[in-house]
Amino acid sequence: AQSVTQPDIHITVSEGASLELRCNYSYGATPYLFWYVQSPGQGLQLLLKYFSGDTLVQGIKGFEAEFKRSQSSFNLRKPSVHWSDAAEYFCAVGALSNTGKLIFGQGTTLQVKP
Template sequence: AQSVTQPDIHITVSEGASLELRCNYSYGATPYLFWYVQSPGQGLQLLLKYFSGDTLVQGIKGFEAEFKRSQSSFNLRKPSVHWSDAAEYFCAVAAPYNTDKLIFGTGTRLQVFP
């Protein structure tokens, strides 16, 4: 069965510091991979996605993610965090042959200190 693991429940960083949020998936082949952000009281906003090709994916708001097949990982990174990045971040996967369902990780809460 497909699953997504986000090992870090809560991360705190200082504004301006770099950020890496971890995501590991379990799937027999390479799924489609996504990162979403959820601000308090808001819906989900897609940051970036990976389907195939270049394993380093650029997204919105200065985020990027790197797909590493050997590690079954899709970690999200940002070189310099802004206070407005404080939110909940969700990694998700979908099977290429069944893209109706997104399987979400349990999320990582990012707190940013000034």
């Protein structure tokens, strides 16, 4: 069955430090992969997506993610974290059924220390 795993439930980084949020997926074909961010009390905002081509994708707010097929991973990175990046981050994969259904990971809560 398709699944998405985000191994880290909580991560705390200092402002200005680099960030990497892990995402592993289980999928039977080339996946469509997404990262969304949810600020407190807000909806889900699309950060970036991958579906083909260059395995390093750039997103909004200075985020990037790298698709590694050999590791079934799609980790999210940012070189320098800002306090406003504190939020919950969700990795998601598009289901094989191609109806658009997204399967989400459990989410990683990012805390930013001043």
